[in-house]
Amino acid sequence: MASTSFSTSSSSSSSSSTVRKDGLEKERHISFPSPSEIRRIQRKFDVRIIPWLCFTYLVMKTDANNITNSAIMNAEKKHDIKSELNLSPNQWNWVIACFFYPYAFLEPASTLMMKKTTY
Secondary structure, eight states: OOOOEEEOOOSSOOSOEEEETTSOEEEOOOOOOOHHHHHHHHHHHHHHHHHHHHHHHHHHHHHHHHHHHHHHTTTTTTOSHHHHTTOOHHHHHHHHHHHHHHHHHHHHHHHHHHHHHOO
16 A cells, blocks of 8 residues: 655644655654855845844944034024924923933844844
8 A cells, every 4th residue: 555645734843744545644843044054034134124223233323413503503503403492401302312212222122133143
C-alpha cells in the first residue's frame, strides 16, 4: 500500500508535521539559518534601518536645539517667540515639556532596542 501524505493546518500545533493516510504522523525537519546567513541578514537589516534611525535622531536633536534658540533669539528687542505668541513663563514651560518628556521617556527604550538589534 502506497503511503500518500498530505499536510494538515492546525493553529494549535506548534510543530509542523505531515499526516499520512494510515494516520501516522511524520515530523518534518526545520532547517535553521547558519551563522553566516544570520550575519548577512543582520547586515541587510542594519543597512536598511540604521540610516533612517540616524536621520530621525538628527531631526529630533535639531528640533530640540531650535526650540532653545527660538526662546533666546531677539529676546533683548522683545521679538522672541515667547513675546510674539504672548506666552507666560508657565506656558513656555509647558511647551518645552511637550518636547522634553517624550524624549526623556523614549530615548532609553530606543537605545535598548538599538543594542538588541545590533551585534
